[in-house]
Amino acid sequence: MMEQTFVTAKIISNRLIGDAVRHLTVQPERQLDYEAGQFFLMRLRDDKGDYVERSYSASNFSNRESGIEFVIRIDPSGHLSPLVGRLAVGDTVDLKGPFGRFGLAMAKDLKKLVLIAGGVGISPIRSIIQKSFSLNEAYPIQLFYGFRNDNDFLFREELQKYASSGRLELVTTVSTNNGTRAEHGKGYIHLFLENRIFKPEAGVDCFICGPPAMVKETREKLLTLGFERGQIHLEAW
Ligand SMILES: Cc1cc2nc3c(=O)[nH]c(=O)nc-3n(C[C@H](O)[C@H](O)[C@H](O)COP(=O)(O)OP(=O)(O)OC[C@H]3O[C@@H](n4cnc5c(N)ncnc54)[C@H](O)[C@@H]3O)c2cc1C
Numbered sequence: 716m717m718e719q720t721f722v723t724a725k726i727i728s729n730r731l732i733g734d735a736v737r738h739l740t741v742q743p744e745r746q747l748d749y750e751a752g753q754f755f756l757m758r759l760r761d762d763k764g765d766y767v768e769r770s771y772s773a774s775n776f777s778n779r780e781s782g783i784e785f786v787i788r789i790d791p792s793g794h795l796s797p798l799v800g801r802l803a804v805g806d807t808v809d810l811k812g813p814f815g816r817f818g819l820a821m822a823k824d825l826k827k828l829v830l831i832a833g834g835v836g837i838s839p840i841r842s843i844i845q846k847s848f849s850l851n852e853a854y855p856i857q858l859f860y861g862f863r864n865d866n867d868f869l870f871r872e873e874l875q876k877y878a879s880s881g882r883l884e885l886v887t888t889v890s891t892n893n894g895t896r897a898e899h900g901k902g903y904i905h906l907f908l909e910n911r912i913f914k915p916e917a918g919v920d921c922f923i924c925g926p927p928a929m930v931k932e933t934r935e936k937l938l939t940l941g942f943e944r945g946q947i948h949l950e951a952w
Pocket residue numbers: 754769770771772773785786787788789790792793794795796797815835838839951952
């Protein structure tokens with residue numbers, strides 16, 4: 716296989732969309748095709764001029780015209796993510812990839828799709844939703860999406876629009892008391908699966924993305940609800 720090299724990508728937009736979350740859109744100078752759910756290695760120079768590299772999932776489904784989108788939580792004590800906040804339109808980052816197998820290809824004979832996202836874990840999940848809606852298939856989708864508070868309900872309008880189509884059922888929960896709205900359940904997302912999630916029959920595949928503790932607990936919950944290991948696909952950061 717040909718070794719991948721970094722490709723320069725220009726910043727098209729860089730917006731704050733949550734309490735400390737950036738929605739970054741970039742246009743690579745050469746086409747980078749990827750599958751929904753995959754990630755790229757992003758490289759930037761820090762203040763000392765040294766390179767720093769981190770992985771970020773694409774949050775949109777491959778789109779040649781509008782570029783690649785990323786959703787990046789800024790960790791003030793981190794190395795790369797605070798640099799993202801300073802990127803202006805026209806600046807560049809380097810991208811290598813795509814990498815990873817997380818995505819619809821992991822599901823065989825898919826009949827029903829369960830997506831479970833924690834925080835910025837919505838990023839590859841959104842890409843998978845966009846791809847699902849672009850296909851000529853009508854498998855029903857459940858999206859269980861947990862976030863800290865209402866400000867971190869990323870892509871609210873887009874997700875509510877998918878839900879209003881009737882094909883996607885949206886369940887949201889908040890894990891803190893700040894800004895709680897009645898529309899969200901209260902507590903961690905894995906506590907809201909029981910009695911709501913599709914029955915664990917053949918053809919039901921579950922994709923989980925979020926922080927390691929959330930992914931671990933959610934996986935354990937799915938196993939106790941009767942899902943087989945092969946029906947559960949994980950991406951933990
Ligand atoms: C496949 C994959 C996909 C990902 N996709 C996304 C995505 O879409 N969006 C997203 O926001 N993130 C994503 N991540 C996470 C991302 O790659 C980075 O880990 C994240 O942005 C933090 O990077 P950073 O350089 O800002 O922080 P880092 O410098 O990596 O630091 C992270 C934290 O560790 C602490 N730390 C660092 N060094 C030490 C040390 N020696 N001792 C103790 N603590 C330390 C820092 O203070 C900081 O709080 C993904 C990760 C993977 C593996």
